[in-house]
Amino acid sequence: MLRPARMCRLDCIIPEESKSRLIEALHKKGITQIEFLEDSYLEENKIERDRPLERVTDISKLLLRIRKVIDSLSKFEIKPQANLVEDILGVDKIEKKKTKEMSYKEIVKLAESILKKTEEFAETRTKGMYELEMKRSGLTEKIKSYEHFETLDFKLEYTEESKYVYTVIGLIGGKDLILLKDELENKFGKEFLISEGGIFGNKVAVSLCVMKDRGEEFDSILREFGFERMRIEGKGRMKQILEKLRKELKEAGKERDRMESELKEIFEKYYGELLVTEEILGLEKDRCEIFASCGKTMKTVVIRMWVPRKNFVETEGIIKDETNRSCFIDYDLNPENGPILLENPRPLKPFEGLTRLFALPKYNEIDPTIIIAPTFCLFFGIMLTDAMYGLFLVIAGLMIRKSLGKYADSAKSGGVIVIGCGLATIFFGVLTGSYFGDFLANDMLGKTPQDIALWMDPMHNGNAMIFLLVVCGIGLVHLFSGYLFGAWDSLRRGEKKKALTNYISWYILLIGAVMIILTMFPAGNPLLPQIFMYPGAVIALVGIILLFMGVGFMIFIDLIGIVGSTLSYARLLAMSLTTAGIAVSFNFLARMVTGIPYVGIVVAVIIFIFGHLINILINSLGAFVHSLRLHYVEHFGTYYEGGGAEFKPFKENRKYTYV
Template sequence: MNKIRAVILDEKMDSVIRNLHESGLVELYDMSAKLESPEWRAFLAPATSAEYTRQIATLMIKIGRIIDLFKSVKEEEKTSIKELLNPQPPKKKKMSFSSAEEAISYAEKVLSDVDREVSEPSAKLTKLENRKNELNLLKEQVKYLQDFDVDLKCLGVGEFVYIVSGLISKDKLSELEKSLDDVTDGYCEIVKGNVVVSENEEKVPVIIAVLKEYMDNVGAELRKLGFERFEISNVEGTPKELLSKINQELNNITSEIENITSQLRKLAEKWEEELLAVYEVLEIEKERGDAYSLCGRTERTYVLEAWVPQKYAEKAKEIIENAADGYAFVEIAEPDEPEEKIPVLLDNPKPIKPFEILTEMFAPPKYNEVDPTLLIVPGFLMFYGIMLTDAVYGFLLTLVGLFLWKKMGKVSEGAYNLGYILTLAGIATVIAGLVTGGYLGDFLYQFLGFDVYKSGLALVNPLGESAYISEANPLFKMGNITVNNGPMAILIFSIVVGILHLFIGLLVGFLENIKRGNKKDAILNQGLWLFLILAIVVGVAIGNLTIIGAAVVLVILVCMAKGFMNGGIMDALLGAMDITGFLGNVLSYARLLALCLATGGLAMAVNIMAKLLWDSVPAVGIILAILMLLLGHTFNFVMNGLGSFIHSLRLHYVEFFGQFYEGGGKKFTPFKAKREFTTP
């Protein structure tokens, strides 16, 4: 990563910002913290956002409201299966402006044209919606009074009497009567209606009439008792008459709303795509205007700093110089910030790039730390295939991956990356399934009587013997250890692969420490275990366990010495336990066998139950067996597919990364125009 510093003539700054934004090659550096120091403030002042950003923000609010209005009136679109399986990205409109003022002028014109057509129906719709809400609230309150034969125009404050209506809890009714009788000296009349249920509580609608002079005292008592007052005013007629009028008006309003909504839908079809494009252009222009605030300035110049990947540094410099017509001084420098503040850009070949999401799920690498993405790919695919290890499941996974990659990937980068990874994982699973004879478990044997293992069409039987590995034909012998069945062969393979995987991680960590000049750490943290692995390999190769034993003892002694140097006798004793940590890392790879057995065992159980239903249940047994196969294998495929994904990552994140990778870097965030509805 390099840092670009540029001094640019103020009248050329807009052109520079626009060209950098379209290129997406740099990440602008915020100079505000740097400009707080007296040395920088002596000749540079903090810059502010461009003046036009306020105008853009106002336009965005207005356009956003219209877009929201159009979305609110649109009918729920019925998505066809074809559209669901093959989503299309939105159509893009070509929009190119040489300045923010030009973009603002265009946006104002579009907004004016749209507003001229939308404002009147929009205002009517708002008014009708408000009236509808008022009527529904009034209706909700009046319905509680429909048993009362009273003219509702009497409610409220009269010349001599105050009349109020509302709901009171049934349990507090008697208390209400007594309380009001006390505060009004008996000049109170309470008319009660039938008990109703409101908010899961029994309540009683009442109309209360008191002398006007007691109004304040009555109000205080009503509030104390939790009285729910009805806000009914400026109406007349009995409750039943009023309900009839309300329903009639609501019907008329609903009809009017439907007409206006239909009118707005047509306007949405006409203007929505244009407004979305204009809104996106304004967002881009606002981001450019806000970029000024990251810079410093003098009376006639701006000072800009930006991070740029090393391979794009010269190109970014050329962009700035050309955009400024030569009125700029540009310097490419090495990073001058602490490593944790320098952004990191993962830059892998196209076939590897989708796997970067697996690295980022853990943490981006620190600056000058190795990018582990390339190292993840072979191990992840191999582990996934071995864990799921069924050719049919692998084929299904490949189909799912291809759908996400080729279809959903057109509208989502995340779907593209995940689909690509699952496609390759599915292919790896098919290969593992062919090697282990997994075709929906032992489906071929249970239902067709065909044994793939005796026929020699599968190399390893994860649940027993095969034509190639059996009691009569062991894979190999070493002392008292005989590998004569599939589970033992897969376990040995898992341990060997685990040791090799750890060796690669340790070797990378060793070389990285050497490169940084940390020779002691390289020898004690990685070199020690590399020596142990090499000793194990040599000992096994020549059949001499003494070499392995001597290496183990030597490693333990060195670990104890390292612990003693760090913290004395107690740390020395704890250092002797480091060997168990290494052994635990190696044995952790035995999960390859565990998940392989889980997939095959559960598939076998499903097949056995389905076969029992097929054979023992008359008439509907075939249907039940098919349902059992579909549900059982779907469950097995989903659960063990997910488990394989998680445990493959776990072997990398914990065991593998633990040998050389820390992560925690700052991801490179390019200053780039994000376009979904427009093209420049």
């Protein structure tokens, strides 16, 4: 609880033949971390690096194929919309399927059978749908451009050159059309026909006709006036052609929809199986690839693993079993360093996330979770300060734990933290007489929060200064407790000198300083007689000298730092005032509105509900962030370093299955 879990390091040398079995057993048990052997280690011991099992190539091929099928079907997946809370906590609502243990051959058979049922089908349908889509967009474009000629009544096979006439269809700008007509009248007199159709943007669709022998002259005139020729193939009138195209479009659409519903059938029949198969293949792949972390000689394999001391015997047993006792294990039960696995009693476990957020402790360092858990909730409570808000949080926490806790551990822990903070908030709400701000006091009891507060209301006259002193006092205690933990940690590690010069010296300095201060305050009637000033000064000096021995010239920064850090705790007061201030404002607003006839009450209730809801949300976020900040910056600054690497066990990652 006070330190990360004790670890053991095992270096195992096992025969090549048993490596697969052993890794499979370890993977399933999931309590060991297999360390990646560095190149330097391999060189020193003159061993080579092992390679992934050969069958990983086939597994990878199967995996790629399955993923492709999953991908083409995934669009039918209806993902339930995660709400904001679920999103933040990262919860995936998935029901797991039961499977059984399978050998490699069985897994391959399973994969191939499901691929046989789905792969080709999915591929042809997907490709088919894509091609039909392309066809449809091509047809749509064609239809769009032909539509404007629909009203022109002519037969397409007569365009271009026929026996006597030369027909042309195309687009021309409105203004140009008028000029063209003039020019044609000039050059051709009455020997031409022009028909106008629909309007296409700012152009007009026209069809023109002249005597065949004057075709070239005609062409050059058309070019002059920016005539955009359309060449359309086919027979029959425009109308018929368009009908035909439209029919084609509809049929392509139907065909595409048919293919999609076929795909959907496959989705409904096999999607779950596909996901399960993918997961199983993935697990198998992990087992093949882990060997790249290991070393090998001609006939043996070298594996280095970490395991919590409490699991040591079990692990040793597994290794001996799977290798038929032909193994050599070199173990270190008391390593100096190791991966970090936090070990805390159940009520504290949810708060490990807060420690992890900053940094995991080093192997031989103190695990600050037991300290963070209570003080985090405490500070949160001081900053949110409202009994009703606290109640809201407790209920919310319980609900989160119950509903989302089923799916994810993070939701469970999150719920507990919210409950803890809620309780602290209720406590401080009662102390300061805050129940929805001044609602209970003012509107329901006809008094002020100061009257119903068990202690005092910071908003009330003159209380702010007292509150400020109290809060800074809490800060000072919090900081100095850090020195206490630092001293304890150092002593435990046998660093007696460091404990004295870096941590205990602060307490000596504190005693001296307090003595001096008490001979001066309260002004006029000091608590200690003058004579205590000199011993006080001496003690303080001793403290400073010891501290100097510990940290050298950093002492100046540290002394300023302590003053700064203490004042930083003033934000506890500020945040509590903001919560109270906003609550009071919304109450005031709601109160004002009740004056309005008929709707007044309704509007007031709406303002009340929304105002306090917003207040809870915004100030909870602020309280959360600033409480964390006080721990990470001010508190940890006195004794905690962190920097350990997390214990990552080699275990199965099952999302869709369980055994």
